[in-house]
Amino acid sequence: MLQVAFIRENKEIVLKGLAKRNFKNAEELVDKTIAADEERRAIQTELDAMLAESNKLSKDIGMLFKSGETQKADILKKKTVQLKDKSKDLTESLQNKANELQELLYLIPNIPNEIVPNGVSADDNLTVFQEGKIPVLHKDALPHWELAKKYDIIDFELGNKIAGAGFPVYKGKGAKLQRALINYFLDKNTAAGYDEVQVPHLVNEASGFGTGQLPDKEGQMYHDAQDNLYLIPTAEVPVTNIFRDVILKEDEFPICKTAYTPCFRREAGSYGAHVRGLNRLHQFDKVEIVRIEHPNNSYKALDSMVNHVKSILQELNMPYRILRLCGGDMGFTSALTYDFEVFSTAQDRWLEISSVSNFENFQANRLKLRFKNSEGKSELAHTLNGSSLALPRVLAGLLENCQTPEGIKIPKVLVPYCGFDLIN
RNA sequence: GGAGAAAUGGCAGAGUGGUCGAAUGCGGCAGUCUUGAAAACUGUUGAGGGUCACACCUCCGGGGGUUCGAAUCCCUCUUUCUCCGCCA
CATH class of the missing domain: 1.10.287.40 (Serine-tRNA synthetase, tRNA binding domain)
Structure with missing residues (x-):
């Protein structure tokens, strides 16, 4: 706020x-x-x-x-x-x-940064960067939900039975690929200076308010009424709340954290073809990066986060683009957001796989996250976060873009993590 | 889950009804001394609201109560520790 x-x-x-x-x-x-x-x-x-x-x-x-x-x-x-x-x-x-x-x-939502483009919807977002070759697929190429079935690596029906729609079961090489992606992302993030943390997957009300999910996104979170706990919709919530009610020393900046967690979202009101397969889930895995920064440095930090995510997508050899979100499409708490989208060749559309934002002091104000400035006064810090990366759509893009008549070719960087280079 | 004990400033730790926002020690910061550093000494050192600045107000785990007055008494919740039970 x-x-x-x-x-x-x-x-x-x-x-x-x-x-x-x-x-x-x-x-x-x-x-x-x-x-x-x-x-x-x-x-x-x-x-x-x-x-x-x-x-x-x-x-x-x-x-x-x-x-x-x-x-x-x-x-x-x-x-x-x-x-x-x-x-x-x-x-x-x-x-x-x-x-x-x-x-x-x-x-009252956060004030957008100067460079946020005008606009009312996703159509008005500004493409600021694009890279990677969009592959030409063989004529029998399939969307990922068909591939998942063909190679028996993700079972959506089984998930339906156990929990409901939006809770897939990953099997065999599919499960292993998930684990590989998580480890690969975490390794990349820690190599870039982000400290790895493991955090609770349920949070209390105060934490929900701290990062701004409450009160405005109440209906989007799963809620355990008995103990008044919320299943986290993103690791941003527990990780950022580490710093709730904290007064930092100026020399503690920058604070860089990364965490893998499952994420739980009710996604009330979603429907249609765009939620097929892995496109939109109630439970998914994500590796998150969070930074706490001095106000003078937060936009530099945002750039460095964007570059970091870029480097991962380059290594994965995925065609992607970066959008600067317009005023109408930006999240409530953000001052500037860059979305990363991977091109899904078989679906012929872009899939959002990462969202990197600077919240300036909007979250910090609720969190009471401050630091002692050079005059010895308490001042609100800036918070930032981004996905690095969200798994399901990376997996979707990967399955679709890397498919060949012989099977799915695993990107080189992932092979050491998976222990195989082909799903067939 | 049961029984008991506890929660005070960055940390340790006094304070059981009245000038207590809180002794003392450590740590931090500034200064003196020193070529420099250490030691020693001196001063300073919580947060929020409010004000041009003061004044002033609130906060001793959270919430409520008793009292003219509460860190101190009562109720309640949370958390921690010890013992017992259960258990991945």
């Missing part, structure tokens, strides 16, 4: 940013927020004055008791009782106002 002080002092910038997101009724919301903040501070000031008086009286009473002047003390007691009633009311209205303000702040 944005800082109230920032909104108060930069209303025009905020409105301009929201306009880029095609955000409806922006000015009304911003004005309401600023008003709520002003009211909150007014109440706070009034309450503070009352408490100050009450504190002073209590001290006086203490002294009077000590010196034995109990009658005088009793008179003061009566006064404080009155004050207490009033301050109780004020405390309540302060709480209400603070909650109201909080609710309003939760509704």
Whole structure:
């Protein structure tokens, strides 16, 4: 969430940013927020004055008791009782106002970076880079869900039986290829300086709020009501929350973490051909990279993350492109996002396999993730994350693009991880 | 799951109803001394709100209560430790 002080002092910038997101009724919301903040501070000031008086009286009473002047003390007691009633009311209205303000702040998305293109939908995203040769496949080439069946490496029906749609079972070489990809990605990430961590796959409510999945994406997460825990939709949640309520020293930057986790998404409302096979799942594997950065360095860090993901796709020899998301297609919490898409030759379309974002201090504000700056003051850090990489669509692209009449040729870099170079 | 103990500032650790945002030690930072460093000495050192700046307010695991007044008493939740039970 944005800082109230920032909104108060930069209303025009905020409105301009929201306009880029095609955000409806922006000015009304911003004005309401600023008003709520002003009211909150007014109440706070009034309450503070009352408490100050009450504190002073209590001290006086203490002294009077000590010196034995109990009658005088009793008179003061009566006064404080009155004050207490009033301050109780004020405390309540302060709480209400603070909650109201909080609710309003939760509704305001992050301000897009200058270079975010205008636009309303995915069609308006800007292709900033493209690389890799799109292979010409033999005429009997198949989409990955057919290949999965043909070689018996992924069983969607079996997953249906055990859990439901969107929970595939990987078998044999398919399962091993999954494991190979995970290890390969983790090795690449750690070689690039990201510390590997293993984190919980369930998180509490505070963590959900910390990274912004709550309250706005409540319905997208699986929720265990009994213990009030959420299955993570991405490793971003537990990994970034490592730094919730943390004040870093300036020399601790940069913080670079990588984690493999399964990801769980309800994907309520998805349907159609675009969710076939591995295209959209309720459970999938992903290796994530997360960085905590000094504000001065976060965009440099974003570039380096983009280059890192590039290098992986180059090694895998996959045709891919990089999109700079437009205002209308960007996530709620992001200031700048680059999506990576792999071309799926048999489906003749691009599949999103990675999303790399700078959240600036939007998440940090909720997380209370700060650092001591050179003046010794606490300042919000910047958070970034990206997939490096999400498995299912990499696998889909790989199966489709690497198919030959003899079978699926495994990219060279993966062979040491799999122990085989052909699926047939 | 049962029984007991505990949770205080970066860390250790005092504080059981009144000038306590909190002794003391360590650590950190700044200075003195030194060619430099160490040692020693001196000072400084939590977070948030608020203010032009002060003042002032809130916070001693979370929430609630008693009281004129709570780190301190009561209730509750969470977490940690010890013992027992169960167990990959």
